[in-house]
Amino acid sequence: MKNIVIYATTDGQTRKIARFCADRLADLGDTVELLPAAETDDLDLTRFDAAILAGSVHVQGFQSVLEQVAHRLAPGLARLRTLFLSVSLSAAGDDPEDWAGLRACVAAFEEKTGWHPDRTEHVAGAFRFTRYDVLRGWAMRWIAAQKGQAIDPHADREYTDWAALARLMQDWRDPPRRVD
Numbered sequence: 490m491k492n493i494v495i496y497a498t499t500d501g502q503t504r505k506i507a508r509f510c511a512d513r514l515a516d517l518g519d520t521v522e523l524l525p526a527a528e529t530d531d532l533d534l535t536r537f538d539a540a541i542l543a544g545s546v547h548v549q550g551f552q553s554v555l556e557q558v559a560h561r562l563a564p565g566l567a568r569l570r571t572l573f574l575s576v577s578l579s580a581a582g583d584d585p586e587d588w589a590g591l592r593a594c595v596a597a598f599e600e601k602t603g604w605h606p607d608r609t610e611h612v613a614g615a616f617r618f619t620r621y622d623v624l625r626g627w628a629m630r631w632i633a634a635q636k637g638q639a640i641d642p643h644a645d646r647e648y649t650d651w652a653a654l655a656r657l658m659q660d661w662r663d664p665p666r667r668v669d
């Protein structure tokens with residue numbers, strides 16, 4: 490299968506996740522192209538069988554570059570198998586309100602872009618304290634405190650479950666056959 494993996498990232502975790510997915514698909518024998526959303530101007534989707542788009546939630550929305558790309562590519566994406574990876578910190582927890590917020594974010598993304606992926610998965614991201622400026626550092630420390638997370642404000646803290654992501658890639662490539 491020929492895959493395109495398109496991602497948008499603000500602090501780097503979604504790039505790491507997109508790279509991991511691309512590597513797993515390649516390990517499984519697929520062809521994979523990995524592209525930042527900002528570099529998709531001359532992308533010809535007819536070269537691919539499947540597409541994964543990945544972006545991260547920042548203040549209840551995805552990167553605008555990902556929204557623009559999903560909107561522009563929506564007609565081409567509709568002809569492929571598609572998976573949307575929504576990366577967030579809410580996905581690391583089990584707060585029903587947070588999960589409702591995530592579902593609302595994805596619904597708003599679909600509404601804005603007109604792209605309706607075949608499958609959406611929520612992936613836990615990371616605190617990237619080593620990348621934040623002072624203001625965002627404070628904001629994220631406050632969020633961590635609200636969630637009762639013990640963090641070191643001078644170190645990154647990753648919640649991404651890489652084993653689960655590897656299983657997802659396996660399942661995405663070879664979905665279990667339905668037994669009727």
Ligand SMILES: Cc1cc2nc3c(=O)[nH]c(=O)nc-3n(C[C@H](O)[C@H](O)[C@H](O)COP(=O)(O)O)c2cc1C
Nearest residue numbers: 499500501502503545547548549577578579614615
């Ligand atoms: C300024 C800021 C706002 C964020 N807002 C949200 C949010 O509204 N909901 C959420 O679940 N996570 C939120 N996050 C967490 C990010 O989604 C998480 O850190 C993710 O790993 C970022 O991915 P990236 O490194 O690819 O940008 C926020 C992070 C930052 C820095």
